[in-house]
Amino acid sequence: GEDVEQSLFLSVREGDSSVINCTYTDSSSTYLYWYKQEPGAGLQLLTYIFSNMDMKQDQRLTVLLNKKDKHLSLRIADTQTGDSAIYFCAESPMDSSYKLIFGSGTRLLVRP
């Protein structure tokens, strides 16, 4: 079935690295996504990775993909207070016809 799982909460100190983990179930997903939701706002695409890649780096963000274990992670280097938000991973299975399957979201709290 379709089920994307994430831990609910992560707290880090400003300047440290944050790692948010996600497991997904559908190996047919061609793309996997990370969305960010700031307080009182809608979700916004942060980054994505194509399924034939193991890693993607974009400035302070590093996405790692382990297809064998169906595991996705998002690493934020030098975490800032402005990174405090809820982070959702999402998959788009091939047979889903434009649906995105979202995880439950990980709330990241950055302590000064």
Add this chain to the structure above:
Amino acid sequence: DAGVIQSPRHEVTEMGQEVTLRCKPISGHDYLFWYRQTMMRGLELLIYFNNNVPIDDSGMPEDRFSAKMPNASFSTLKIQPSEPRDSAVYFCASSPRWAGAYNEQFFGPGTRLTVL
């Protein structure tokens, strides 16, 4: 473009009342999605449209919920009658027809609904 526009941003109503949430997608987008977000259930897809036609409404909780898209620039989500358990943040999102399997969706700011 102003992005996806939702109204109202906040709605407080009493149990049994009809509630209508509105959405204006980004111009030129072919797909429109309605989501509901609660602490208990996370982000749930309620229904989505392609070129104004409902494609999948399997996430609509029950007959009290209905959604329409009369034209490419407007959609409504209606709850009648509303119940306290409908209290949530309702998001509208839209996306173009992307080439290939890429599927980025653009979210509105949401409507926070409170049913007393």
